[in-house]
Amino acid sequence: xxxxxxxxxxxxxxxxxxxxxxxxxxxxxxxxxxxxxxxxxxxxxxxxxxxxxxxxxxxxxxxxxxxxxxxxxxxxxxxxxxxxxxxxxxxxxxxxxxxxxxxxxxxxxxxxxxxxxxxxxxxxxxxxxxxxxxxxxxxxxxxxxxxxxxxxxxxxxxxxxxxxxxxxxxxxxxxxxxxxxxxxxxxxxxxxxxxxxxxxxxxxxxxxxxxxxxxxxxxxxxxxxxxxxxxxxxxxxxxxxxxxxxxxxxxxxxxxxxxxxxxxxxxxxxxxxxxxxxxxxxxxxxxxxxxxxxxxxxxxxxxxxxx
Numbered sequence: 001x002x003x004x005x006x007x008x009x010x011x012x013x014x015x016x017x018x019x020x021x022x023x024x025x026x027x028x029x030x031x032x033x034x035x036x037x038x039x040x041x042x043x044x045x046x047x048x049x050x051x052x053x054x055x056x057x058x059x060x061x062x063x064x065x066x067x068x069x070x071x072x073x074x075x076x077x078x079x080x081x082x083x084x085x086x087x088x089x090x091x092x093x094x095x096x097x098x099x100x101x102x103x104x105x106x107x108x109x110x111x112x113x114x115x116x117x118x119x120x121x122x123x124x125x126x127x128x129x130x131x132x133x134x135x136x137x138x139x140x141x142x143x144x145x146x147x148x149x150x151x152x153x154x155x156x157x158x159x160x161x162x163x164x165x166x167x168x169x170x171x172x173x174x175x176x177x178x179x180x181x182x183x184x185x186x187x188x189x190x191x192x193x194x195x196x197x198x199x200x201x202x203x204x205x206x207x208x209x210x211x212x213x214x215x216x217x218x219x220x221x222x223x224x225x226x227x228x229x230x231x232x233x234x235x236x237x238x239x240x241x242x243x244x245x246x247x248x249x250x251x252x253x254x255x256x257x258x259x260x261x262x263x264x265x266x267x268x269x270x271x272x273x274x275x276x277x278x279x280x281x282x283x284x285x286x287x288x289x290x291x292x293x294x295x296x297x298x299x300x301x302x303x304x305x306x307x
Contacts, residue, residue: 034062034275037299045292049280051200052296053164055207055273060164070168072280073193077250078132078234079263080153080188082222083202085125085140086209087152089218094140096125096221102135109180113138113187117234129225130233132249134187141186146176149185158194158202171198189252200278203265207273227270230290237290238266241297245277246270249286264289268302275302 034052041050042064049069052062063069088094099122104115117131128136144152150173153159161170172193176182184190210219226246229235235249247266253259262284267273277296279289297303 033301037296037301038062038064040299041292041296044295045281047282048289048292049196049278049282050292050296051164051196051276051278053200053204053276053278055204055211055267055275058201058204061275063165066165067167069196069280070165072195072282073169073172074195074261074280074282075190075252075254076188076192076194076199077252077263077286078134078137078188079199079248079250079265080158080186080192081132081137082129082226082248083156083158083206084144084149084152084186085129085137085225086206086218086222087155088140088143089125089221090213090216093143094125096217099124100128100133100136100139102133104135106134106138108138108183108187111184111189113189125221126225126228129222129248130228132229132234137187138183141183142179144182144186146178146182149182150175153202156202156205158198160198162195162197162201164197164201168197169195171195188250196278196280199263199265199280200276203267203276203278207267207276211273226267230266230270234286235264235266235290237287238264238293238297240291241294241300241303243268243297243300243302244270245293245297246273247277247290247293249290251286259283260285262286262289264293266290266293268297268300 050064089096101122106113113134115134159171159173161168174191176185213219230238230245230247235247238245245266245268250263251260262281264279266277277293279292281289
């Protein structure tokens with residue numbers, strides 16, 4: 001089988017480089033602060049809940065629709081994948097070099113969770129993260145005992161209320177009782193609801209863990225997978241903001257809701273992250289949220305002034 005992921009990456013990278021090299025048409029120069037960047041992005045996407053958190057301090061640097069972001073509970077979709085993968089690889093419970101084949105067809109407990117990535121040879125963890133392969137992570141979930149997922153997620157802070165806004169609500173988490181429920185929960189489509197603030201805090205935890213343990217296998221795999229994702233993979237639209245970023249998209253909908261919502265959670269700059277950028281769209285897909293993140297980065301203090 002032809003490695004179409006490698007071919008797609010080779011084709012996409014020059015295109016992204018060209019786009020990043022092109023002059024920014026939406027702003028003559030970068031904004032001087034994050035609130036200004038968020039305000040500009042709100043005009044581009046009025047419904048988006050945007051959160052920017054300082055990695056070093058945990059302080060909220062900017063936001064849009066903050067009160068809604070503090071109270072919005074939604075299925076996190078594929079944004080859970082790097083958090084669980086990091087924990088399992090760290091504990092030696094998953095070999096990231098293991099390759100899993102994917103037909104792009106997946107059904108769990110009657111729910112269709114087909115993959116949207118192009119056909120490819122069996123993927124390792126880095127590739128599966130970049131292309132958000134549901135089949136791969138459903139296999140990963142098979143190593144997690146029912147009821148154990150909460151233990152894996154608890155250290156990240158994902159399931160606890162944050163102090164980033166007043167009157168914030170806490171995540172809703174139902175302990176899986178079966179292997180199918182564990183798979184659906186790890187894939188972020190059932191049994192778990194989180195707020196944008198909680199997800200931003202969880203990715204801050206991930207950024208700090210990787211910074212403190214830069215030479216571990218878990219860091220190398222997850223960091224590379226997130227960088228690939230936001231470069232040429234499923235979150236590639238985020239790189240159009242002209243700032244190197246590592247991140248993950250997520251698309252989900254409730255079991256009784258046909259309308260999907262979209263997430264993007266990113267660490268910028270990708271090599272030494274100083275901020276977590278979280279975008280939630282109440283209607284849309286992960287790709288759409290990544291595009292909103294790109295707009296934010298275009299105006300951000302991380303973007304070099306344009307001539």
